[in-house]
Amino acid sequence: MLTLRLLNRGVSWVGGIVKRPLPPNVADNRAIVTAFGRKGLFAYSSGSPASSNELMWLSAFATEEPPSRDSITIKEIAADVRKRYGAWGDPVVRDIVSTAPIETVYPIWVLPDLPHWGQDGIVLVGDAAHAMSPTTAQGACQALEDAQALALLLCETLRKAYDSGEKLDKGADIWPQKERDAVELSIRLLFTIRSPRVSGIAEAGRQLDRKRRNLTRFKEYAMYLFLWLMFRLSSLGK
């Protein structure tokens, strides 16, 4: 049996959609604008076709304890978000936090590395198998990779089972043992192939979260310098 114990990352997020004209870099370049600061991360992009003028936004920030309705009210969360980002340089961020309705806050929970991802015909993929910090920006990507890997494995193992020469009664009520074995093998191989990659990405996310938690001013400027250098060097290479 698999026991799942969710871990709190000490990070929460708020977000939603605001109805407003899209900033030119979002409308023209389909950009996702992401800003990192000492007290959190803020991102916005188009939430639907540019013509509908909907800006999707989210902000993630450190919260030592997972916020709950007993410990903090939505009003307090909204006031905190406005205080946190109300003086940021980007006028779009200031506009969003001053007008966006904030209805809830989501603590971020992740899974520890699991010993396997399924058995007896049941398989976990995506967040069910490896919910990771959104800092990685990889959760949905890894879910898609799982789906593709599992489809390829099932295709191959089942094809081998059907090609084995032994007649399989596909119409029978009882699940033929050969098919059952092929599915079990696929589930085991999925874990063997995918789990090292996924746990490496999850660990990178844990490290980033630790580093980004309420940065000191010195670390904040070191991060800006690093990001500036990174973009500068990559544009020099073009």
Ligand SMILES: Cc1cc2nc3c(=O)[nH]c(=O)nc-3n(C[C@H](O)[C@H](O)[C@H](O)COP(=O)(O)OP(=O)(O)OC[C@H]3O[C@@H](n4cnc5c(N)ncnc54)[C@H](O)[C@@H]3O)c2cc1C
């Ligand atoms: C703030 C934030 C930012 C993120 N940014 C990125 C990013 O930039 N890039 C990226 O790749 N990933 C990102 N992610 C992660 C990404 O959203 C998830 O990893 C991804 O959605 C996981 O997909 P999933 O299909 O495994 O699970 P989910 O998207 O959670 O889908 C599970 C579905 O099952 C439904 N469900 C649950 N229980 C039942 C039930 N009993 N019966 C029927 N249905 C049920 C749920 O309603 C849900 O629709 C981010 C996550 C967060 C929170």
